Amino acid sequence: MQIRDFKLERYFAAYEFSVRHMLSASDCEALSLAELLALADAETRALWQGLKLSYTESQGHPLLRAEVAGIYHGITPDELLIAAPEELIFIAMNVLLAPGDHVIATFPGYQSLYEIAQAAGCTVTHWPLTPGPTGWQLDLDFLARSITPQTKLLVINFPHNPTGFLPTRSELDQIILLARRHGLTIFSDEMYRLLEYRPADRLPSIAELYERGIALSGLSKAFALPGLRIGWLATHDRDLLGRCLAFHDYTTLCASAPGEILGIIALRAKAHILARNLALIRDNAAAFATFCARHSSLVRWLPPRAGSVAFPQLRADLPVAQFVEAVLARKSVMILPGDVFEHTGNHFRVGLGRADFQQALGEVERCVEESGW
Ligand SMILES: Cc1ncc(COP(=O)(O)O)c(C=O)c1O
Known part of the structure; x- marks a missing residue:
């Protein structure tokens, strides 16, 4: 079988285990x-x-x-x-x-x-x-x-x-x-x-x-x-x-x-584990909504109704590739650009289930401020 590369998985493979923070992981903080x-x-x-x-x-x-x-x-x-x-x-x-x-x-x-x-x-x-x-x-x-x-x-x-x-x-x-x-x-x-x-x-x-x-x-x-x-x-x-x-x-x-x-x-x-993960997601989603409100000319929050991921949209004149590359290079935070989903609408994915999400978001915010975006 000939099959094209799995773009998202290739992107993860390049950065997942070398960056300081992942802002886009789809899983919740793994249990030990x-x-x-x-x-x-x-x-x-x-x-x-x-x-x-x-x-x-x-x-x-x-x-x-x-x-x-x-x-x-x-x-x-x-x-x-x-x-x-x-x-x-x-x-x-x-x-x-x-x-x-x-x-x-x-x-x-x-x-x-x-x-x-x-x-x-x-x-x-x-x-x-x-x-x-x-x-x-x-x-x-x-x-x-x-x-x-x-x-x-x-x-x-x-x-x-x-x-x-x-x-x-x-x-x-x-x-x-x-x-x-x-x-x-x-x-x-x-x-x-x-x-x-x-x-x-x-x-x-x-x-x-x-x-x-x-x-x-x-x-x-x-x-x-x-x-x-x-x-x-x-x-x-x-x-x-x-x-x-x-x-x-x-x-x-x-x-x-x-x-x-x-x-x-x-x-x-399951009751215990699901409650733990939903609490993480709720907290992180609220933090991200606040970030989007503070930077409403930069990013549009499209609130999810379920799950541990969301797909906000960046303003048109800042290409998402430029945004994620800058955040990666300057802050060692990995953000998944929408094009790994073969989507062309200038979106990026955020993963809301990780324990270090708000720390990673803080780094992104510093990058946004330093860049004057
Ligand atoms: C929608 C969806 N289906 C299936 C999978 C595959 O799950 P796993 O990586 O545990 O095999 C994923 C993983 O990200 C997913 O997001």
């Missing part, structure tokens, strides 16, 4: 092993202490799948497959798509959500999110107009990376109605689900709502455990899940044994 183990109950502590580093069950540890199923309504442990989140995108796209298929994907977006389809010989229509008067918006008529007889798959990502957009329940229902009418599968990337700022805004998973829906989620974002490399696919479509399980034999075969047990501990402690 000691912090996580302190949350274990008697059963999971015994599982951890007695853990043998053997191969694990290909579909995922039964206890882990039972805990994941507990996040959903009506999803059973048999309707889940455990693997690394990025790997699950690769598996699902390979199983779902054939050359010549048409795919519609929300845009901008996490590149693998449309790039793997493109590399597999599909044509991809980008369904654009656009800045509106009060935040990001999505045009449902555009979706209706874009569906062709070749359209096989609709790829959505709510809460959305990089904008923090979350549709209303009515918008999501309309999307499902259109998909059902045209027999489309929906791949729904729900990596940032459970990080809704208002609990009432949380949407059901596509796996709960749509018989041809397949949801991706995992522990990397909302649970602050990207190093575990634990994610899952959830779907009522058992045939599709079976084909993903068979493809998984050609990728990693099974998840890492320590990752699975630590994942069970995290899922059992």
Whole structure:
């Protein structure tokens, strides 16, 4: 397979482990092993202490799948497959798509959500999110107009990376109605689900709502455990899940044994971990909104409704490349420019879940003042 570079990941690879601060990381401040183990109950502590580093069950540890199923309504442990989140995108796209298929994907977006389809010989229509008067918006008529007889798959990502957009329940229902009418599968990337700022805004998973829906989620974002490399696919479509399980034999075969047990501990402690991460996000989002208000001629805040990222816009006469390069060179703070998302609107991403966010923002503010921007 020929596949283009993953621009965001190449950008991260260049700077992530050498800069002083990351202003754009999408994960929340990672828990340490000691912090996580302190949350274990008697059963999971015994599982951890007695853990043998053997191969694990290909579909995922039964206890882990039972805990994941507990996040959903009506999803059973048999309707889940455990693997690394990025790997699950690769598996699902390979199983779902054939050359010549048409795919519609929300845009901008996490590149693998449309790039793997493109590399597999599909044509991809980008369904654009656009800045509106009060935040990001999505045009449902555009979706209706874009569906062709070749359209096989609709790829959505709510809460959305990089904008923090979350549709209303009515918008999501309309999307499902259109998909059902045209027999489309929906791949729904729900990596940032459970990080809704208002609990009432949380949407059901596509796996709960749509018989041809397949949801991706995992522990990397909302649970602050990207190093575990634990994610899952959830779907009522058992045939599709079976084909993903068979493809998984050609990728990693099974998840890492320590990752699975630590994942069970995290899922059992979800109330504590989610509250910790939402508190971080709320504080950092408030600090960033204040920064934007102080520098309103420089940056436009487009408030997210959920998740740990946002995608503000820089004023037109300061190219985002110049802005991020200056902040990197002078303050050793990495900011992700919008062009790594192949977006041309002079935006940059901020990651709201890190403990040093406000320190990093302070450095950016000093750079702004010293530059006279
Ligand atoms: C929307 C989205 N989907 C999937 C992933 C992949 O998750 P992971 O890096 O844990 O494999 C990411 C990671 O940034 C993401 O933002």
